[in-house]
Amino acid sequence: MKLVTWNVNGIRACVKKGFLDFFHEIDADIFCIQESKLQEGQIQLDLEGYHQFWNYAERKGYSGTAVFTKQKPLSVKYGIGEDFEELEGRAITLEFPEFYLLNVYTPNSKRDLSRLPYRIEWEKQLKMYIQALDEKKPVIYCGDLNVAHQEIDLKNARSNLGNSGFTMEERGEMTSLLEAGFIDSFRYLYPDRGDVYTWWSYMAKVRERNIGWRIDYFILSERLKDLLVDTEIHCNVLGSDHCPVMLEINM
Template sequence: MKLISWNVNGLRAVVKKDFVKTFEELDADIFSIQETKLQEGQIDLDLSGYHQYFFYAKRKGYSGTAVFTKEEPLNVHQGLGIDEFDDEGRTLTLEFKDFYLINSYTPNSQQKLKRLDYRMRYDDALREYMQKLSVDKPVILCGDLNVAHEEIDIKNDKTNHKNPGFSDEERAKFTELLNSGFIDTFRTLHPDDVKYSWWSYRFNARKNNAGWRIDYFVLSDNGKKMLKAADIHTDIYGSDHCPIELDLDI
């Protein structure tokens, strides 16, 4: 089973940049996207053979998540049950026979970490939610988690230390998540590989590969036997992020 996750930085914008062609070429069983930046009725996607599920932010043109899946899920759940996060359309859960899939667009803590407290509360709520679900069956978390975990995950670690996405607090929360019974699938399979999933639009960052790995597939320990392969599609454009892939043996 192939899973893809991609922060498209505006679904309507990326559709104008061959999104559907890329979608068809990747041929994922489950395709999760973040930062849809739209409301209900603002797009009509023809994705033959896929069920489509959206979770919109209340604020127009902001945030939002979606999942497109060949197999119809047993259940679909929007949010974490906490208004301050759910109003931004950040978390979408699909239950399948063998696992739960959680698609997350984790809040950016913003310049000078002015939204760090909000971000920390989200991380805690998401981790607790994942732990509860994992008692029942394996949990897969995918999405833009807005943190480069280790120095290997960011091009310029020293100059970015304490910046949003590479603060000690955010990195510690990701460590806490992993220590609570989860693995970073790409780093588990590729402990020494340097690949990024996001590049700033400034300073020719993508051309110079001055990037960050902030997009992840995280898997609960009770699902490790399913883990087959993980990759980052750095050759696919259309957003400031690139798609990431997880392959499962189910």
């Protein structure tokens, strides 16, 4: 089974930059996007053979997630649980016979960290939600998680320490989740591979010089690790400030 996650930073703009070419070429069984930045009816994607599920933010042109899947899911859920009001379209859960697929666009804590408290509350609620799913069947959790977990996951760790996406609080929440019985699939397979990133600033020459962050992930229930084939970061695919990440797993 092949799965892809990609923060497209506006699906309408990304379509104009080759999204559909990559989508058809990769031929994934499940394709997840984040930051769709639209409302219902603002785009019509002709994805023959795929079921489409969209979660729109109430605010226009902001956030949003979607999942395109060849196999019809048993159930679909939007948000991360009844106890956490989520108006930004940041999460979709699809239930399949053997696993849950959770596609997430994690809130950014903002440059001035003004949204860090909300972000941490989100993380805690999400962890409880994922653990509840994991009690029923294994979880494949993916998306733009807006955190570089370890120093190896960004180019300039020392100068970014304490900045949004690399605070001790955000990194600690990722550690807490992994310690609860989950693995970062890329780092599990490639523990020492550096200079591989999924997001680059739009500032001049930053992507060309590979000054990036690895903030897009496939996180798996630990009991799936023996089924893991590969996690591939498609650094050369353009169309967004993020690049796609692909997971292959023997489900």
